[in-house]
Amino acid sequence: MSRALQGPVTAVLAAGLSVASFGCRQAPPGAASPLVTVDSAGVEILRLSDLHALDLPSIEARLVYSTAADVELASVAGAVFLPDSSLAIADRQSAEIVLLEPDGRVRARSGREGEGPGEYTFIERIGVGADGTLFVYDRRQRRFTFLDSRGELTGVQQLEQGTGLGAAVPLVRLAGGEVLAAFETRPPLPPGLQRAPVFLVFADAAGVIVDTLAQRAGKERHVTRDGWNPVMFGATALFAGRGVHALMGTNDSLDVTLYRGVEPVTRIRGAYSPRTITAPERDALTERSLGRFPEEVQASWRRRLDESTEREAYPAYEALAVDPAGRIWIGDYPPPADPERRWTVLEPDGRPVGVLRLPVLHARWGPLETVAITSEPHELVDVAHGRIAVLRRGEFDEEFIEVYEVELPG
Numbered sequence: 001m002s003r004a005l006q007g008p009v010t011a012v013l014a015a016g017l018s019v020a021s022f023g024c025r026q027a028p029p030g031a032a033s034p035l036v037t038v039d040s041a042g043v044e045i046l047r048l049s050d051l052h053a054l055d056l057p058s059i060e061a062r063l064v065y066s067t068a069a070d071v072e073l074a075s076v077a078g079a080v081f082l083p084d085s086s087l088a089i090a091d092r093q094s095a096e097i098v099l100l101e102p103d104g105r106v107r108a109r110s111g112r113e114g115e116g117p118g119e120y121t122f123i124e125r126i127g128v129g130a131d132g133t134l135f136v137y138d139r140r141q142r143r144f145t146f147l148d149s150r151g152e153l154t155g156v157q158q159l160e161q162g163t164g165l166g167a168a169v170p171l172v173r174l175a176g177g178e179v180l181a182a183f184e185t186r187p188p189l190p191p192g193l194q195r196a197p198v199f200l201v202f203a204d205a206a207g208v209i210v211d212t213l214a215q216r217a218g219k220e221r222h223v224t225r226d227g228w229n230p231v232m233f234g235a236t237a238l239f240a241g242r243g244v245h246a247l248m249g250t251n252d253s254l255d256v257t258l259y260r261g262v263e264p265v266t267r268i269r270g271a272y273s274p275r276t277i278t279a280p281e282r283d284a285l286t287e288r289s290l291g292r293f294p295e296e297v298q299a300s301w302r303r304r305l306d307e308s309t310e311r312e313a314y315p316a317y318e319a320l321a322v323d324p325a326g327r328i329w330i331g332d333y334p335p336p337a338d339p340e341r342r343w344t345v346l347e348p349d350g351r352p353v354g355v356l357r358l359p360v361l362h363a364r365w366g367p368l369e370t371v372a373i374t375s376e377p378h379e380l381v382d383v384a385h386g387r388i389a390v391l392r393r394g395e396f397d398e399e400f401i402e403v404y405e406v407e408l409p410g
């Protein structure tokens with residue numbers, strides 16, 4: 001495989017999760033002070049040279065419940081906390097929404113496979129709007145389904161995306177019904193290394209995309225006459241949304257922008273990753289990724305990887321999340337053998353506050369995805385109301401969610 005591009009333990013959770021102290025507004029003692037500037041539009045720009053160099057505090061979190069024993073989940077598309085701290089989980093394989101009480105007991109089940117009201121063909125995302133309304137977005141039907149806290153259907157709405165090649169993932173639904181979404185074009189591309197753009201778009205209350213707020217470079221992929229091959233450890237566009245807040249960035253370097261509604265409020269800028277990818281790490285990632293495929297197609301996928309390219313240094317980060325207060329959660333890019341990911345928590349104004357470490361949820365197809373907008377969640381599926389929901393995968397590839405309570409200082 002050519003290299004043409006330049007560029008601590010799961011059991012910890014059982015005893016108590018190490019989580020950042022993210023309630024304060026000032027950088028903690030020992031943390032590097034970011035360089036703050038303001039652009040012509042009044043948006044703060046904070047420059048952080050290296051998140052790993054920050055000396056940040058952590059606090060303990062208490063396990064509230066796990067779904068491992070009582071709720072069968074086949075393919076979790078996402079989960080969100082409702083305003084009363086109950087949890088709604090979307091299972092893509094069963095096309096079902098499972099609602100749990102704050103103590104983890106099953107409150108209700110809703111949905112099934114189909115195209116009628118309250119039915120789903122492919123659940124792309126589950127979320128909570130700015131007004132607290134629970135929504136489920138079906139990618140194939142391009143349709144929002146709205147539910148109450150008991151899982152009862154309250155309404156549906158289409159998200160119109162035009163007739164061009166592309167796909168959208170809704171991030172935020174504002175109180176007036178407007179939507180912010182990540183939209184990726186998928187046009188035919190000439191051979192070579194390519195990155196189709198990803199846009200942050202704004203749709204009106206009728207579900208029609210009417211404006212573009214931002215544009216980022218999408219996922220690196222190697223285009224051949226036969227199709228698109230992945231770039232191992234390739235850079236990509238990343239995004240997240242919660243309430244009125246949306247995040248969007250690229251991980252070539254540390255590059256994240258926080259939006260409140262349609263307005264950008266903070267931009268985080270930092271350096272490229274200094275960590276070099278070793279040959280054993282490349283081999284481990286290849287084998288782990290190929291192992292997710294049936295044996296009969298592994299040989300063809302291995303050939304595709306051999307014909308593609310890879311980076312020599314890790315991307316600056318790999319995952320994003322945002323909480324209802326607008327705090328920014330940045331998950332680093334761990335080596336394949338590392339069982340944990342470091343999450344750095346920043347206030348909405350970008351000031352670094354603390355860190356937490358979570359067991360890495362390796363995506364089913366790992367780096368073999370060739371589009372920026374994918375349907376695979378990472379391990380931090382939601383954070384709200386002093387709780388975090390962590391998606392885990394067991395010994396036999398079964399999925400379950402653990403909910404932890406975090407006592408925020410102040």
